[in-house]
Structures are given as C-alpha cells and as structure tokens.
Amino acid sequence: MIKITCRKCNSPNIRKNGHTKSGRQKCHSRDCNFYSTLNLKKMELEEKSELIEKLYQERLSQKAISRITGISHPILSKILKKSCTSDR
Numbered sequence: 001m002i003k004i005t006c007r008k009c010n011s012p013n014i015r016k017n018g019h020t021k022s023g024r025q026k027c028h029s030r031d032c033n034f035y036s037t038l039n040l041k042k043m044e045l046e047e048k049s050e051l052i053e054k055l056y057q058e059r060l061s062q063k064a065i066s067r068i069t070g071i072s073h074p075i076l077s078k079i080l081k082k083s084c085t086s087d088r
C-alpha cells in the first residue's frame with residue numbers, strides 16, 4: 001500500500017477530498033489545513049524505484065527488471081540514473 005502523507009507537514013492525518021478533472025486524488029491535511037492534489041502515478045513509481053534498485057544491485061539486467069516491475073525501459077533507466085547520482 002502507498003502511504004499518503006501531507007506534502008507540507010508530512011502528516012499522515014489526511015482526508016481524501018474527491019478527484020480533480022484530470023483524475024488526481026485531492027487531499028486535505030487535518031493538521032496544517034493544506035489542500036493538495038496527489039500524483040499517485042508518481043508515488044507508485046517512487047515505491048517501485050526501491051524495488052528496482054534492489055533488483056539492480058542483484059545484477060539483474062534492465063530488461064529483466066522491466067519485465068518484473070512492469071515499468072518501461074526508458075522510465076527504468078531514468079530511475080536508475082537518478083538513484084546512482086543520489087547515492088553520492
């Protein structure tokens with residue numbers, strides 16, 4: 001499950017507040033009263049990027065990782081590039 005937290009205060013005390021026209025989840029933080037929209041696709045990708053890094057450390061090929069996670073190869077290599085630079 002994807003944990004939803006407030007973008008402003010990081011509180012998990014969030015109330016779902018319908019959707020925008022583009023299908024994003026609208027949320028309202030009870031702690032700081034901040035209204036935000038969530039990019040669930042982006043969050044899902046961030047969740048998967050952890051798994052991707054683990055698989056990559058096991059020396060699986062990017063093709064294999066792409067098959068396992070269901071993430072297309074261009075996006076996959078973007079994630080791997082990002083994770084390599086953020087380590088330093």
Ligand SMILES: [Zn+2]
Nearest residue numbers: 006009029032
């Ligand atoms: Zn908040």
